[in-house]
Amino acid sequence: MTNKTKTRAFAAALLAGTALASAASAQNVNFWYHFDNADNPMSDLVEKFEAENPGITVTAENVPWNSYYDQLYTSIVAGTAPDAALVKLNALPRLIEMEALEPLDARLEGWEGLEEIQDNLLNLTAAADGTHYYLPVQYVVLYLYYRTDMFEELGLTPPATCDDFREAAKALTRDTDGDGRIDTYGFGFRGGKGGHDHWGSLVLSREGVGFGAGELTSDAGVAGTQFVLDLFQEDAVFPPSAPNDGFKEVIGAFQGGTTAMTIHHIGSSAGMVEALGDNVSAVPVPECGGGRWTSFGDESTAIFANAQDKEAAWKWISFLSSPENNAAFNVATGQLPVTKTDSANWTVHEQRFVDATIDSLPFAHLLPNVSETADFANTVWPVAMQRALIGELSAAEMNAEIDALYND
Incomplete structure (x- = not known):
């Protein structure tokens, strides 16, 4: 093999190794959610997140509500669960029983957005033993x-x-x-x-x-x-x-x-x-x-235990519960934001419906x-x-x- 040939082979091997390393380090988050709304903000939110977090790709899949939990539970049993998903509180005990969730307490302690979450929401959405598996993203009262x-x-x-x-x-x-x-x-x-x-x-x-x-x-x-x-x-x-x-x-x-x-x-x-x-x-x-x-109606996000990149998944769900992003999410879904900043500037709903919500909180x-x-x-x-x-x-x-x- 000539020196020139050896050089080319070395260069090809180096490029191949670089490509493999890049693929290995790629951060991917598969996210499931359910929106009935025609005005779906998820594509814009994904685009903004990926621009702010180079190297992380989010695949957001809108799963029909009528089969949402059937598909979610089946995917967990099959070992094909998403990395993160939109979840309701009534599913929390079963998901814990299935050992499907990643605890969030350590990440919450170091999260700069923690003080922005409305008072009591993390208490309402905690597990029976006080562990936090859910991060609130929106809420309502009927x-x-x-x-x-x-x-x-x-x-x-x-x-x-x-x-x-x-x-x-x-x-x-x-x-x-x-x-x-x-x-x-x-x-x-x-x-x-x-x-x-x-x-x-x-x-x-x-x-x-x-x-x-x-x-x-x-x-x-x-x-x-x-x-x-x-x-x-x-x-x-x-x-x-x-x-x-x-x-x-x-x-x-x-x-x-x-x-x-x-x-x-x-x-x-x-x-x-x-x-x-x-x-x-x-x-x-x-x-x-x-x-x-x-x-009391909640929508939260959770990271699943089988997530391949839990840190990337955490960056994504905490992004959805941060000011401006949470407002964009809830402007489209029509529910109430979980952040104090977005709540203070909220004009999406007419006051009579906000009043009915607030008046109902004491017996929610x-x-x-x-x-x-x-x-x-x-x-x-x-x-x-x-x-x-x-x-x-x-x-x-x-x-x-x-x-x-x-x-x-």
Whole structure:
């Protein structure tokens, strides 16, 4: 081999080695999330992050909500989980049980953005033993939406109690065009997945009713679920589609005038105002059985234990929970920012919806922070609720199934 040939071979080997080293040091973050919103900010956020963090590539995959957790749990079992993902608090116990999550406490202690996170959010999203696996990225509190034009037409005031709620719903369920068919129903009930928050506001508010042994099967617990069933089966104030209705159906019916009330959060307010203008407002959910209960809704991010580059994953999720980036995320999603700076400058939502959120905070609650809650939210509640609404289960039988999940 000539000297020239040796030189060329050496150069080729050097270039190949450099390429291999570069590939080995490449930092990649596979991130899963779920957005129903047409205005999706993720591409812009990824572009900004990659510009600020040369060498890190983020692949953000939008997974449909209806199959999100099924796909997530399956990927964990298969060893193909993403490096990081958007997650809800009710999934935390199961993810811990699966040993799927990376603890964040050490990283949080050294993070300069820690002081920016709104007070109490890290407490609310911590695991039962106080360990932090989640980094908050947005939050909401559920309240009651109502059609101000319909209420004014009938001389009604927003319901403060369950009795008020029932009477208002009955008055608002009517044939408005005289063709003998109901055109507007009093309340849009979400009988499909995610509707446990509607049920909870009418049931879990009652004294002594919760998920402890015998609480749902008590007289008060059964009476709460029976109240929900009576609204559908006797009063007919829910649309006939209620047993199968999900988020899109419930919100669409309210915006289209098919229902006069529903329960959701500030994330829907922009669409509500766009569709209805001043004909929509919000108040806290009614007091039922002596108390009030509404759901604190979170969206956080987590790093998975199998992440190939946990430091790169941390840089990405902490980027999403930092000022300006968190605002961009929440401007598009329609929920509330978790940073103090972004919150202080927040003008995305109209004040009446912000007020309804704040007024609801004193009685906002979380579902039990145990592994059974994932089954409750994803399968046990929606299946039992649908069966109860169509008469296949009694209120007592439905509540007994939920009680058995948590306490047997």
